[in-house]
Amino acid sequence: MADTPSLYEELRDRIRSDQPTGLCTIIDGPNIGAKLLIAPDRAPRGTLGHPELDRIVTRDSLAELEAGRSGVRHYGPQGQTTPEDLIDTDTVSVFVESFAAPPQMWIFGAVDFTAALAKVAKVLGYRVLVCDAREVFATRRRFPMADEVMVSWPMPVFVERGADLGPRDAVCVLTHDPKFDVPAVMGALTTRVGYIGVMGSRTTHAKRMERLTEAGLTGPNETDRLMSPIGLDIGARTPEETAISICAEIIARRTGRKTPSLRDGSGAIHSAR
Amino acid sequence: MREILDDIERWRLNNRRIAVARVVNIEGSGPRDPGASMAVNEDGEVAGSVSGGCVEGAVVGEALAILHGDMQPRMVTFGYSDDEAFAVGLTCGGIIHLFIEPLNW
Structure with a gap:
């Protein structure tokens, strides 16, 4: 009979396999x-x-x-x-x-910003899922840092696994494409996820809000959950800087600190260089 | 603990005795939350941290004393000491409570 593992050994194994x-x-x-x-x-x-x-x-x-x-x-x-x-x-x-099991970040849209965000999220200890409906973009080779890369439309992911999301978790929608953005946002709103951020210029944001309303987005309760445009207003330009502004916003929302989110401002997101 | 498991495992393979210090409570401003941990082996090697580098040196001493059997597992408190500028303490003004014990469980 194998030796019973010590309490430390059992704790070690459970921590390493992300079992709470x-x-x-x-x-x-x-x-x-x-x-x-x-x-x-x-x-x-x-x-x-x-x-x-x-x-x-x-x-x-x-x-x-x-x-x-x-x-x-x-x-x-x-x-x-x-x-x-x-x-x-x-x-x-x-x-x-x-x-506790590590918090999750689900990133919708397999774009350059996704790779940078996945990297920063890993540094912060997130388990990262990247999801895009386009097979050529959602590949392991493009996102080696992600824990999971999925080729799927957003809704099935939320239907199957949305119940796993809680207040410590984050959903970031980076596609800019209404075909994909709208169902991703609507799906995220059905969960208990603590942070929902949606990328886009102020123009994209305004158009998206119209489509979301058409799709059934109701009152301010739901709108208030959306950080759109995503990120803190720190003048980020590159994918990496943008990733920092997104993660910093997630931290600030969790701790309840007053920080300048892009959502709460107006005017161009990127100032002229 | 998560961050120091690799070092602990390496030391265990070499049959090194190990003590673990964990932050259990902080009062006021403290750099690390409860659960932050640091391990010390009998050779004085260190993994992890329990503050911003303010008290780690003193923790090594406490951990070695426990490993040498001169001290029992216990709570250790570090605070801010204004009049003893060079005494061990936290410059941030907080108080940090640690529990230090041998890894024999």
Whole structure:
């Protein structure tokens, strides 16, 4: 029989294969260093020293993992959480570290900007999908940095896999082609994705908004989710600079910082050189 | 941990004893979030980081003391020290809590 892997070895393998996992460690109190390895798809391993403490910490850490948060939580020795139960008793401090699956970026349109954006997204830890309906453009050779290159129209991708997208993820539509842009945007709006950016000049944007309205885009709730034209107003010109402006906008939207998005300005996106 | 796994694996293959320091909490301005990690092997080699380079030197000392059995796994706190300009501390004014332990689990 093969040796059971240690907790570290199991954690290592799960991190490397992008399986969501939490590591709970007692950092203060009795049993310092004791560990519990938790995951949504299997029973916990290890123990913090008391079955009830294990049960409560498992429950809490699964919720933290879902949210992608890491931090310290305090309990009674038997997992008590209400303040009255913690009077006159030692508390146990548990560091709950979440190893969530990497966030995803779906890029629609296999253009030069796509390669640059995929590169920057990889640096930031995204799992990158590139999708275009044109077989000659959507090739692995053009996008070796992407995790997945798909030849498809947008809608089937959202129908099949849209439920996988969440608040940490991003959809970037870079085609400029209404045949492809419109279904990609409409598809993205059906998901819980946290960021939707759409590339184009202000003229392209205005025309696209008309087509989106025709396609059924309704009120400001949906329009507000679109960052169009995509990116921060930093005067980016090259595909690489544009990729930085897009990723910087994604970060700023997540952190809620006030930064000049192109969407909220007016006038030419590229000033005359 | 993700960023330091390759180094840890290389050290494990060479049967090196390893200590791991992880940021568990920060107060005020801190350069790295909870989960940032750093590993130190018994030869004093380092992988990863837990701050902007402010406290790593002191963490190596703590990690080696734990590997040599002079210290138990424990929380270590680094803060800002205005009157001791050359003491170990964070110039950003934050407080950082680390947990340091041997990788024996």
